[in-house]
Amino acid sequence: MTLATRILLFDDDPNDRALVAHELGRHFPHLQLVESNGAGGYEEALRAPEADVVITDYHMGATDGLSILRAFQTRDPRIPVIMFTGTGSEEIAVEAMKGGVYDYVLKSPEHLGRLSSAVKRALEWAKARRALGEAEERYRSLFGGAPVGLLLTTPDGRILDANPALVQILGYPDRESLLEVRTPDLYLRREDRESWAADLERQGVVQGVEVELRRRDGATIWARLSARAVRDEQGRSLYYEGAIEDVTGRKQAEEALRRSEARKANILGMALDAIITIDHEGRVAEFNPAAERMFGYARAETLGRELAELIVPPALREKHRAGLARQRATGESRVLGRRIEITAMRKDGSEFPVELALTRDPTNDLGLFTGFIRDLSERKQAEEALRRSEELLRQSQKMEAVGRLAGGVAHDFNNLLTVIGGHSELLLGRLHETDPIRKEIDQIRKAGERAAALTRQLLAFSRRQVLQPRVLDLNKIVAELDKMLRRLIGEDIELVLATRRGLAPVKADPGQIEQVIMNLAVNARDAMPKGGRLTIETRNVDLDEVFALTHPPTKPGRYVMLALTDTGQGMDPEVRSHLFEPFFTTKGLGKGTGLGLATVYGIVKQSGGYVWALSEPGQGASFQIYLPPVDEAVQATEHKADAGPLKGTETILLVEDEPVVRSLARDILKMRGYTVLESTDVNDARRICETHPEPIHLMLTDVVMPQMSGRALADSLTGFRPAMRVLYMSGYTDDAIVQHGVLSPGTPFLQKPFTPGNLARKVREVLDRAVGTPLTTKG
Numbered sequence: 126m127t128l129a130t131r132i133l134l135f136d137d138d139p140n141d142r143a144l145v146a147h148e149l150g151r152h153f154p155h156l157q158l159v160e161s162n163g164a165g166g167y168e169e170a171l172r173a174p175e176a177d178v179v180i181t182d183y184h185m186g187a188t189d190g191l192s193i194l195r196a197f198q199t200r201d202p203r204i205p206v207i208m209f210t211g212t213g214s215e216e217i218a219v220e221a222m223k224g225g226v227y228d229y230v231l232k233s234p235e236h237l238g239r240l241s242s243a244v245k246r247a248l249e250w251a252k253a254r255r256a257l258g259e260a261e262e263r264y265r266s267l268f269g270g271a272p273v274g275l276l277l278t279t280p281d282g283r284i285l286d287a288n289p290a291l292v293q294i295l296g297y298p299d300r301e302s303l304l305e306v307r308t309p310d311l312y313l314r315r316e317d318r319e320s321w322a323a324d325l326e327r328q329g330v331v332q333g334v335e336v337e338l339r340r341r342d343g344a345t346i347w348a349r350l351s352a353r354a355v356r357d358e359q360g361r362s363l364y365y366e367g368a369i370e371d372v373t374g375r376k377q378a379e380e381a382l383r384r385s386e387a388r389k390a391n392i393l394g395m396a397l398d399a400i401i402t403i404d405h406e407g408r409v410a411e412f413n414p415a416a417e418r419m420f421g422y423a424r425a426e427t428l429g430r431e432l433a434e435l436i437v438p439p440a441l442r443e444k445h446r447a448g449l450a451r452q453r454a455t456g457e458s459r460v461l462g463r464r465i466e467i468t469a470m471r472k473d474g475s476e477f478p479v480e481l482a483l484t485r486d487p488t489n490d491l492g493l494f495t496g497f498i499r500d501l502s503e504r505k506q507a508e509e510a511l512r513r514s515e516e517l518l519r520q521s522q523k524m525e526a527v528g529r530l531a532g533g534v535a536h537d538f539n540n541l542l543t544v545i546g547g548h549s550e551l552l553l554g555r556l557h558e559t560d561p562i563r564k565e566i567d568q569i570r571k572a573g574e575r576a577a578a579l580t581r582q583l584l585a586f587s588r589r590q591v592l593q594p595r596v597l598d599l600n601k602i603v604a605e606l607d608k609m610l611r612r613l614i615g616e617d618i619e620l621v622l623a624t625r626r627g628l629a630p631v632k633a634d635p636g637q638i639e640q641v642i643m644n645l646a647v648n649a650r651d652a653m654p655k656g657g658r659l660t661i662e663t664r665n666v667d668l669d670e671v672f673a674l675t676h677p678p679t680k681p682g683r684y685v686m687l688a689l690t691d692t693g694q695g696m697d698p699e700v701r702s703h704l705f706e707p708f709f710t711t712k713g714l715g716k717g718t719g720l721g722l723a724t725v726y727g728i729v730k731q732s733g734g735y736v737w738a739l740s741e742p743g744q745g746a747s748f749q750i751y752l753p754p755v756d757e758a759v760q761a762t763e764h765k766a767d768a769g770p771l772k773g774t775e776t777i778l779l780v781e782d783e784p785v786v787r788s789l790a791r792d793i794l795k796m797r798g799y800t801v802l803e804s805t806d807v808n809d810a811r812r813i814c815e816t817h818p819e820p821i822h823l824m825l826t827d828v829v830m831p832q833m834s835g836r837a838l839a840d841s842l843t844g845f846r847p848a849m850r851v852l853y854m855s856g857y858t859d860d861a862i863v864q865h866g867v868l869s870p871g872t873p874f875l876q877k878p879f880t881p882g883n884l885a886r887k888v889r890e891v892l893d894r895a896v897g898t899p900l901t902t903k904g
Contacts, residue, residue, distance in 0.1 A: 128155070128784065129155040129156065129157045130153045130155055130156050130157065130177055130178075130244075130248065131157045131159070131174075131175060131176045131177045131178075132149065132153075132156065132157070132158050132159070132176060132177065132178050132179070132180060132244065133159050133161070133173055133174070133176040133178075133179045133180070134146070134158060134159065134160045134161065134180045134181075135161050135162075135163040135179070135180070135181040135182060135185065135190070135193050136160070136161075136162070136163065136180075136181070136182040136185065136209075137162045137163055137164070137182065137184075137185040137186050138182070139162075141182070141232065142160050144237070145180065145209065145240065146158050146160070148237055148238075148240055148241060149240070149241060149244065151241070152241040152244075152245070153241075153244070159173070159174055159176070161173070162185065162186075163181070163182070163185035163186070163187065163188050163193065164185075164186070164187045164188070165188075168196075171196050171199070171200055176204060177204070177248055177251060178204070178205055178206075178207065178244050178247045178248060178251070179193070179197055179204055179205070179206045179207070180206075180207045180209050180240070180244070181193040181194065181206060181207075181208055181209070182208075182209060182210050182211075182232070183208060183210035183212045183217060183221075184210070184212060190208050190210060190221065191217075191220065191221065191224060193206070194206050194208070194221065194224050194225065194226055195224065198224065198225050202225065203251060203254055203255065204251065205227035205228075205247035205248075205250055205251050206225070206226050206227055207226070207227055207228045207229075207230060207240070207243050207244065207247060208221050208226050208228070208229050208230070209230045209232055209240055210229075210230075210231070210232050211231065211232040211233065227243075227247050227250065228243040228246070228247065230243050272290060273290055273368050273369065273370045274287070274288065274290045274291030274294045274295075274348075274368065274369035274370070274371075275287070275288040275290070275291060275366075275367070275368055275369075276288070276291055276366075276367050276369070277364055277365070277366055277367075278308050278364065278365045278367065279364055279365075280322070280326070280354075280362045280364070280365065282307045282308040282309050282318075283307060283308075284303060284304050284306060284307070284308060285304075285364060286304075287300055287303050287304065291303070291369060294340075294346070294348070294369065294371045295311065295338065295340050295341060296340035296341040296342050296344070297341050302341075310339075311338050311339055312336060312337070312338060312339070313336075313337035313338065313339055313345055314336075314337065317336045317337070318336070321334045321336070321350065321352070322365075325352055325353075325354050325362075325365065326354065326362060329353060329354050329356070330351075330352070330353040330354070331350070331351060331352050331353075332351045333349060333350075333351060334349070334350045334351070335347060335348070335349050335350070335372065335376075336348055336350060338369075346371055346373045347371070347372050347373045347375075347376040348369050348370065348371055348372060348373075349369070349370045349372045350367060350368070350369050350370075351367065351368050352365050352366060352367035352368070353365070353366050398415055398497050398498055398499045398500075399413065399415045399416035399419045399420070399479075399497070399498040399499070399500075400413040400415065400416060400495060400496070400497055400498075401413070401416050401432065401436075401495070401496050401498065402493050402494065402495045402496075403432050403493070403494055403496070404493055404494075405449070405452075405453055405493075405494075406431075406449070407431050407432050407433060407445070407446065407449050408429055408430060408431055408432070409427040409428055409429065409430055409431075409432055409435070410428070410493055411495075412424045412427045412428065416498070419471075419498065419500055420435070420436055420469070420471050420472060421471045421472035421473060422435065422472050432445075433445050433446060435470075435472075436469050436470050436471075437469070437470060438468055438469075438470045438476050441467075441468065448460065458483075460481065460483045461483055461484065461485060461494075462483075462484065463482070463483075464480055464481070464482045465480070465481050466478060466479070466480055466481075466501065467479060467481055469498065477500065477501075477502045478500075478501040478502060478505050479498050479499060479500055479501055480498070480499040480501055481496055481497070481498055482496065482497040483495070483496045483497075484496075484497075545569065545570075545878075548789060549566055549567075549569045549570035550570060550880055550881050550882070551789075551792065551793070551796075551881060552566050553566055553567065553570065554881075594632045594633050594634050594732070595632070595633070595634070595635055595760045596630050596631070596632050596755055596757045596758065596759050596760045597630060597631060597632075597633060597635050597638070597759055597760065598628065598630055598759045599624075599628060599631060599638070599663050599685060599687055599752075600624040600625075600628050600663055601759075602635060602638055602639060602642070603622060603624055603642065603661055603663065603687075604622070604624075606639060606642055606643070607620070607622065609643075610642070610643075610646050610661075613643070613646055613647065613650065614646055614649070614650040614659060615650065617655075617656035618649075618650060618653055618656055618657055618658065618659055619657070619658040619659070620658075620659050620661070621658060621659070621660040621661070622660075622661050623660055623661065623662040623663075624661070624662070624663045625662075625663055625664040625665070627665070628663050628664070628665060628685060629665050629683070629685050629754035629755075630685075630754065630755055630757060630758070630759050631685050631732075631752040631753065631754060631755060632732075632733075632753075632755045632757070633732040633752060634728075634732070637728045637732070638728075638732075640724065640725075640728060641687075641724075641725050641728050641729065641750065642661070642687075642689070644722065644724055644725050645689040645722075645725060645748050646659065646689065648722060648748075649689060649691035649693060649746070652691055652693025652694050652695075652745075652746060653691055653692065653693040653694075657691060657692040657693055657745075658691070658692045659689065659690070659691050659692075660688075660689070660690045660691075661687075661688070661689055662686070662687075662688045662689075662690065663685070663686065663687050663688075664685075664686055665683065665684075665685060665686070665754070666683075666684050666685075666686045666751070667682070667683055667684075668680075668681050668682060668684055668751065669681055676735070676737060678735075679735050679751070682753075683753075683754055684734075684751040684752060684753060684754065685751070685752050685753075685754050686749060686750065686751055687749075687750040687752070688747055688748065688749045688750070689747070689748050690745065690746070690747040690748075691745050691746055691747075692745045693745050693746060694742070694743065694745075695740045695741050695742045695743050695744045695745055695746055696738075696740040696741075696742065696746060697741075697742050701738055701740060704722055704738055705722050705723055705725070705726035705736075705738075725748075729750055729752070732752060733752065733753050734750055734751050734752040734753065735750070735751045736748060736749070736750045736751075737749050737751075771797060771882070771885035771886055771889050772797040772798045772799075772885070772889075773797065773798055773799055773888075773889060773892060774798050774799065774800070775799055775800070775822035775823060775892055776799070776800040776801075776802065776817075776819060776820060776821050776822055776823075777794055777799050777800065777801050777802070777821070777822065777823045777824070777825055777888070778802045778804060778810060778813060778814070778821050778823070778824040778825070778826075778849070779791055779794070779801055779802065779803050779804060779825050779826075780804045780806075780807070780809075780810045780824060780825070780826035780827060780830075780835065780838065781804075781805075781825075781826070781827045781854075782805060782806060782827060782830050782831060783827070784805075786827075786877075787803060787805070790825065790884060791803055793881045793884050793885065794825075794884070794885075794888065796881075797885050799888075802817060802821065806830065806831070806832060807830060807832050807833045807838045808832070810824070810826070810838060810842070811838075811841070811842065811845075814842050814845045814846050814849075815845055820848070821846055821849050822848075822849065822850065822892060823849065823850045823851070823852060823888065823891060823892055824839065824842070824846075824849055824850070824851050824852070825852050825854065825875075825888065826838060826839065826851065826852075826853060826854070827853075827854055827855055828853050828854070828855035829855055835851075835853050835855075836853070839851045839853075850873075850891050850892065850894070851873065851891075852873045852874070852875060852887060852888060852891045853872065853873065853874045853875070854874070854875040854876070854877060854879065855874075855876075855877060873887070873890075873891045873894075875887045
């Protein structure tokens with residue numbers, strides 16, 4: 126259903142009003158024109174009916190166009206006002222523009238054609254302005270609903286805005302009270318703010334800075350702060366955007382853990398550690414059993430020998446000897462009475478970190494020193510594992526947030542791209558092969574196809590694409606891609622297939638798994654510009670608790686591993702930390718979209734698996750994918766029969782809440798001979814099903830609609846139309862059809878954006894499906 130264009134016309138000349146009505150009627154077939162001679166002036170304008178555009182003359186006897194303009198600026202400044210007048214005064218035009226008029230068109234035969242163009246531009250302007258207002262409203266909703274504290278400040282510390290979470294964190298009664306405070310006054314140590322602000326000015330962004338803040342009641346809290354500077358074209362900071370998270374609980378837990386560790390050390394005592402006694406010349410006088418286990422020497426091997434030759438690495442021996450000499454000469458030592466971390470050496474020459482506490486033996490005249498040594502290897506490994514685990518968790522959370530955003534954007538774009546691509550193809554079908562405008566329309570169609578490819582990659586990353594999983598053998602997938610991969614990577618790269626026999630089957634979309642392999646192969650090829658080797662490996666693996674703890678959110682258990690390993694340039698930690706983010710690329714301008722690995726990430730996650738990248742600079746890279754095995758037989762590949770002619774005479778109920786998409790689908794189906802019953806919402810669809818006297822052979826419905834999902838609508842109509850088939854369409858799928866992003870087997874589905882051919886083919890396929898084939902799948 127096409128909405129009417131509502132226009133208010135103020136002009137005291139009936140001939141001019143008729144002229145305008147005729148001109149607008151030529152360009153706006155669904156025109157609702159309300160005319161007025163303007164006698165009521167300002168008050169009449171305030172009471173006038175709703176309109177999309179207002180057109181007003183300037184001189185109208187009892188009033189003038191500026192009064193009409195002021196009335197609509199007061200009433201609703203979002204309604205564009207066009208002044209259409211025979212008065213060509215520059216002063217009047219300037220005054221009208223200052224008053225907010227959208228356009229100024231002279232009332233003359235040669236300018237009459239401009240009026241329709243001005244109205245069209247005004248309609249687009251009003252639409253864009255409404256969209257901007259809605260976007261601003263969404264931003265305010267996100268800002269206000271965020272669970273962490275968010276704020277905007279000037280570089281000198283004035284708070285411009287703060288969300289409710291920050292007001293609560295800092296203990297203020299309301300936002301206005303907090304806006305009266307300057308940010309330096311919130312810091313327990315003002316120099317903390319000065320320090321990170323200097324870093325922010327220099328780097329443009331700071332992340333994870335931990336500071337102590339004062340609440341309004343005087344209490345102190347620990348906060349984790351991240352911020353970025355928003356700059357003007359000259360690079361000057363306009364304002365700072367910041368996020369503040371209260372980490373007081375974590376800090377208290379860390380402090381409690383530290384105290385617990387200290388108490389544990391006191392209880393256990395140093396006797397559990399290596400204890401070595403040396404004389405003033407550094408020769409071993411005592412070497413306890415723990416030292417024997419730690420360093421690999423028997424006690425008898427060490428007594429009387431210089432300690433430096435036994436457990437001090439060669440590079441540190443002179444420093445060790447110099448410290449002993451200084452202590453003998455001056456009585457001073459930099460290590461006595463302290464705990465220090467140093468590097469020690471075992472008998473086999475391996476080096477490892479230890480903690481040393483050195484004390485003087487006060488009862489011995491020979492000047493003996495006793496060292497208590499603790500092996501720090503496990504602690505250092507645990508710290509590194511914890512650091513890596515926390516980093517992986519943060520990365521996973523970030524990817525999840527970006528994925529939700531990407532999926533929503535892709536869904537909205539798909540509706541727009543459906544209209545762009547569909548109408549482009551319809552126009553091409555109506556034009557002669559020699560028509561010069563075909564080239565421009567074909568460029569629009571191709572641009573739409575490229576945009577559609579990008580949205581498909583965004584949907585893959587956000588795990589909202591439609592998968593049609595099958596039980597499959599990864600070895601077979603790899604084997605079938607062998608020739609294609611060899612052509613793809615080139616002759617200067619050796620392809621090695623290391624697939625294991627007895628590989629467990631997995632359940633995944635074979636097309637998407639092929640996409641994963643191809644994307645990773647392209648990535649490997651680009652990392653080996655001078656040639657190299659690409660190895661594709663498959664095998665069954667068991668991931669234990671240790672692996673799961675260091676690779677969150679992986680769960681321990683049985684998996685099927687697919688790994689692609691190259692001998693290329695490798696990656697540094699900074700690149701690895703952004704590897705799967707959409708639009709991140711290390712390639713030059715125009716050489717990549719940055720969506721290849723993001724697509725891999727989304728497909729693997731949506732398939733219930735995990736993907737990890739292992740790489741060091743100059744050491745190549747290995748992408749390891751872990752998919753859960755299934756206890757089902759591998760399914761044979763289906764071959765779809767030819768759908769035959771893509772036309773028909775059946776009756777189709779079209780349910781779509783987006784007018785432009787609904788209009789396109791209707792035109793495509795009618796061109797192919799179908800009878801189309803249009804419905805704007807679920808209530809309208811129910812009414813049509815109840816009242817239409819003839820059979821309805823197919824319902825084509827959007828999945829996500831305001832009042833009810835397409836799946837729920839189909840279920841509710843089963844009683845009225847038990848023989849009616851159902852075809853779902855959407856930019857992404859909703860839980861009504863998709864559980865965890867996987868399309869239920871047997872449910873007909875059309876992915877947006879679709880082309881006229883795609884739609885006609887899918888409709889014919891569903892209508893021609895053999896009797897007894899399931900059409901909808903109960904949850």
